[in-house]
Amino acid sequence: MEDMGFNVSSGTCYVLFTYDIGLSINLNEAERHITAIKQRSRIRHKRRAPQYFDYRPAPLRVTQGVEPLTLGEFRSATSVDLVIYDFGAVSVIYSIPLADPSLRLLNLSQELYENVLLLADSRQRVEDLQKTIEGMVERPKISNYVEDYVIFQVNAAAPADVLSHAQDLARILRSEEAVLSEQEVREATSHWLSFGKEDVAIIDWNASLLFGDAMEDVQAVLEFANVELLEMRALDQQLDDALDQAYNALSKRIGSRFRRAGSFETDLRQVAQLQVDSAILFERVTNTLKLIGDQYLARVYRLASERFHLAAWDAGIIRKLETLDSIYGKMADRAATRRMEVLEWIIIVLFAISIIISLLPGFPKH
Numbered sequence: 001m002e003d004m005g006f007n008v009s010s011g012t013c014y015v016l017f018t019y020d021i022g023l024s025i026n027l028n029e030a031e032r033h034i035t036a037i038k039q040r041s042r043i044r045h046k047r048r049a050p051q052y053f054d055y056r057p058a059p060l061r062v063t064q065g066v067e068p069l070t071l072g073e074f075r076s077a078t079s080v081d082l083v084i085y086d087f088g089a090v091s092v093i094y095s096i097p098l099a100d101p102s103l104r105l106l107n108l109s110q111e112l113y114e115n116v117l118l119l120a121d122s123r124q125r126v127e128d129l130q131k132t133i134e135g136m137v138e139r140p141k142i143s144n145y146v147e148d149y150v151i152f153q154v155n156a157a158a159p160a161d162v163l164s165h166a167q168d169l170a171r172i173l174r175s176e177e178a179v180l181s182e183q184e185v186r187e188a189t190s191h192w193l194s195f196g197k198e199d200v201a202i203i204d205w206n207a208s209l210l211f212g213d214a215m216e217d218v219q220a221v222l223e224f225a226n227v228e229l230l231e232m233r234a235l236d237q238q239l240d241d242a243l244d245q246a247y248n249a250l251s252k253r254i255g256s257r258f259r260r261a262g263s264f265e266t267d268l269r270q271v272a273q274l275q276v277d278s279a280i281l282f283e284r285v286t287n288t289l290k291l292i293g294d295q296y297l298a299r300v301y302r303l304a305s306e307r308f309h310l311a312a313w314d315a316g317i318i319r320k321l322e323t324l325d326s327i328y329g330k331m332a333d334r335a336a337t338r339r340m341e342v343l344e345w346i347i348i349v350l351f352a353i354s355i356i357i358s359l360l361p362g363f364p365k366h
Contacts, residue, residue: 011098011154013074014219015112017122018147018227020234021130022088022137023277024284027060029136030084037063056287060084062129069121071096072111073104082129087284088137089227090129092122098154105152105172109207112150113175119146147230150207151222153215162200162211163192173204191303195296203300205307221297225304231285232313235278239320242274246327271331275324282317 031038040058062082069076077095084090096108112118123146130140152172162169170180170188180188192202199212208222249271305311 011152013096013098013108013112014151014153015094015096015115015118016091016147016149016151016223016226017119018089018091018149018230019123019126020088020143020230021090021126022141023139023281024088024137025084025086025133026136027057027084027086030133031060033133033136034060034062057086059086064125069094069117071115071117072107074108074111080125082125083223083227084129084133085227087231087281089231090126091223091227092125093223094118094122098152106168106177109150109152109172109175110177113206119148122146143230143234145230145233147226147233149222149226151210151219152207153210153219155213162209163189169202169209173202173207173209175206191307193296193299193303201300203303203307208304217297218300221300222304225301225308225310228285228310229308229313231281232310232317235281235285235317236313236320238274238281239278239317239324242271242278242324243320243327245274246271246324246331249331271324271328275321275328278317278324279321282321286314 031040039061060083062084064080064082065078066076066080068078074096077097079095081093081095082090083093098105098108123142126142130137130142134140166185166189167180170185171177173188174180174184188204189202191204192200194200196212199210199215201211201215201218202209203222210218
């Protein structure tokens with residue numbers, strides 16, 4: 001890139017759009033029904049790592065041949081990857097070759113920021129996929145929001161040369177044409193790490209810059225972190241809706257002493273189902289990628305988590321799950337109290353009937 005102080009000979013830009021399409025997906029059935037090129041995604045380690053450091057279960061990666069899309073000075077590749085996760089998420093990944101040194105990364109970064117063309121194309125591909133695997137998605141519904149992310153993977157650039165041009169790097173990461181302040185530059189480039197002398201990863205909230213060869217494992221971790229952020233957003237909204245329903249059910253119960261008992265039992269079952277669904281989804285997402293063993297990739301994930309504020313999302317979700325559990329407990333207590341009241345009234349009525357019958361003329365007395 002001619003305006004940059006570091007040399008970029010080749011590379012690829014990956015543009016991610018992640019959607020939530022349902023509660024869960026039967027990957028085995030989906031794999032049998034999809035006719036495009038497909039494989040189970042595995043993390044390709046370039047460092048020593050135990051075999052159990054991987055996805056559980058492995059997502060399904062589908063490769064589709066496409067017509068290249070024009071993005072300013074750039075053109076996308078002739079294929080698009082769709083990565084399908086068992087907990088209901090789908091990532092659409094576009095590849096843009098970086099083979100022409102005369103083109104500028106900053107131009108591409110600005111072109112990709114909130115790109116309407118890629119957004120519309122990605123959603124159409126997800127809708128088509130959902131039709132293909134219809135019946136294999138539990139509670140199918142495509143989310144109205146999407147989580148996008150950009151990964152610039154650049155080959156043959158020495159870290160020492162790269163890190164000395166923080167201003168340029170920050171502008172690419174933040175998609176900013178104007179010169180940034182020193183404070184903003186430090187913030188944009190503060191989360192970086194390097195394993196060897198010839199590689200470096202700089203991670204920000206909007207994009208990441210990966211310099212060096214064979215960075216696929218780092219890219220895979222960043223892809224999953226973006227998926228996790230999307231699922232945390234979806235789960236947070238789901239819990240908000242569940243809390244609203246639970247509060248309304250509890251309020252209606254408090255406001256009506258003579259409400260039909262069966263309707264309250266129905267509300268109780270619905271709240272319990274929402275609670276279980278949310279807890280299961282949370283566990284599926286957080287346990288899909290095993291981070292034990294490969295310390296470098298664990299550090300990559302930690303930096304990405306900090307950038308995406310995943311810890312704050314986790315804390316908020318756990319708090320809402322606890323609140324939902326508390327509401328469920330109160331509703332269960334009220335339901336039990338209601339049943340006891342009904343039993344007491346039944347006993348009183350039976351006792352009264354027995355007295356009345358015993359006082360009737362001609363009724364045998366014991």
